[in-house]
Amino acid sequence: QVQLVESGGGLVQAGGSLRLSCAASGGTFSNYVMGWFRQAPGKEREFVAAVKWSGTYTYYSDSVKGRFTISRDNAKNTVYLQMNSLKREDTAVYSCAAARVWPATLPADFGSWGQGTQVTVSS
Secondary structure, eight states, X not given: OOEEEEEOOEEEETTOOEXXXXXXESSOGGGSXXXXXXXXXXXXXXXXXXXXXTSSOEEEOTTTTTTEEEEEETTTTXXXXXXXXXXXXXXXXXXXXXXXXXXXXXXXXXXXXXOOEEEEEEO
8 A cells, every 4th residue: 555645735815826745655656546635624525636647647626627737746756736726615635545546536446545734725
């Protein structure tokens, strides 16, 4: 199992940007599909984005398409989530996850999870 550690969360004003990072260790990073999920208080975990092994193919939820960009650097064992034009409704704990299958959009598709990083968007 790969271990995942997120960073980069924080407080940002609406319309601003943040970049989240997720560093992986303990496995062959390029063998994993990487994804980002988020969970707001009182809501279910929501798929945000996923990137295939090589980074060529990506997939986004409709709620973030056009604003967020997922990317990966296999040489650094890291996946990123660039978040632009942030909205208050983007406030959540963001977690990265690793999967062995593609496409992967359900929590059950992912076998390894990070602890999450808080993103708070203020008006």
